Amino acid sequence: MMVNIPRIAAVSYLNTIPFIYGIRHEGNLKAELLLTPPSGCYQNYLEGKADIALMPSAMVPTLKSTSIITDYCIGSSGIVRTVEIFSNVPIQQVRRIFLDPHSRTSVQLAGYLAANYWHIEPEWYALEDYTQVAFAQKDDAFLLIGDKVFDHEGLFNYSYDLSQEWNKATHLPFAFAVWVARKGTPYEHIDALQRALTFGVESTWEAIVEAGFDQKHYNAYEYLTQNIDFVFNAEKHAALQKFWDAGLKIEPRSNPG
Numbered sequence: 001m002m003v004n005i006p007r008i009a010a011v012s013y014l015n016t017i018p019f020i021y022g023i024r025h026e027g028n029l030k031a032e033l034l035l036t037p038p039s040g041c042y043q044n045y046l047e048g049k050a051d052i053a054l055m056p057s058a059m060v061p062t063l064k065s066t067s068i069i070t071d072y073c074i075g076s077s078g079i080v081r082t083v084e085i086f087s088n089v090p091i092q093q094v095r096r097i098f099l100d101p102h103s104r105t106s107v108q109l110a111g112y113l114a115a116n117y118w119h120i121e122p123e124w125y126a127l128e129d130y131t132q133v134a135f136a137q138k139d140d141a142f143l144l145i146g147d148k149v150f151d152h153e154g155l156f157n158y159s160y161d162l163s164q165e166w167n168k169a170t171h172l173p174f175a176f177a178v179w180v181a182r183k184g185t186p187y188e189h190i191d192a193l194q195r196a197l198t199f200g201v202e203s204t205w206e207a208i209v210e211a212g213f214d215q216k217h218y219n220a221y222e223y224l225t226q227n228i229d230f231v232f233n234a235e236k237h238a239a240l241q242k243f244w245d246a247g248l249k250i251e252p253r254s255n256p257g
Contacts, residue, residue, distance in 0.1 A: 008032065008050060011036070011037065014220060026199040038102060038103045041053045042055060060244070065184075071231060072179060075176065084153075085110060096139070097141045098125045107252065110250065112166075113162065175240055205221060
């Protein structure tokens with residue numbers, strides 16, 4: 001008899017290493033892991049390469065026959081640190097925003113804040129080459145996500161933490177990614193994943209050491225325990241409903257010549 005092994009798409013960033021550690025070490029979950037940036041998780045799930053995925057939350061309404069599973073997410077109840085817009089002028093004076101293509105959720109969140117909180121209408125461009133950040137025009141801004149944000153902290157006059165800005169605008173936390181599964185995925189797989197994620201979050205320091213993040217110039221443990229909030233609760237679900245109800249708006253253009 002052939003054993004059915006779930007294929008799980010997850011994100012290859014610091015903020016997911018407790019999840020990855022739990023999936024690899026908890027013992028009950030035998031799974032095949034596909035690690036990519038967030039946009040790759042969506043693609044792998046869409047193409048049927050994965051049955052379960054840590055899905056960018058902006059994409060959940062576009063998925064058919066899919067349910068949100070587990071009590072875990074990649075979320076934040078305040079300052080998240082790894083989803084930032086950097087600029088040398090106040091956000092109200094920004095003319096162009098270049099968007100990191102690795103996260104559809106962060107792009108749409110920037111669009112939500114621009115329309116509903118900052119009340120600006122910038123030109124949106126895809127950030128196709130990260131070296132562009134070094135050649136910013138005065139009224140340019142850059143949305144950066146993930147571990148690379150740590151390398152840009154303090155280099156610009158202004159920085160806007162998108163989780164903190166969302167919190168100011170709505171008084172709600174935010175969930176950047178949630179676990180989803182296709183309808184019909186065996187309950188045993190979902191139950192085993194829930195246990196694995198619990199084990200991983202409880203083993204955060206071990207996960208940091210195994211992944212080598214204890215050697216970085218930033219404090220990975222502080223980030224994972226104070227900036228990231230892994231619990232997917234009713235408040236975060238309400239936040240996503242508000243986010244989804246606003247509709248997906250931003251389609252960045254290719255770079256200006």
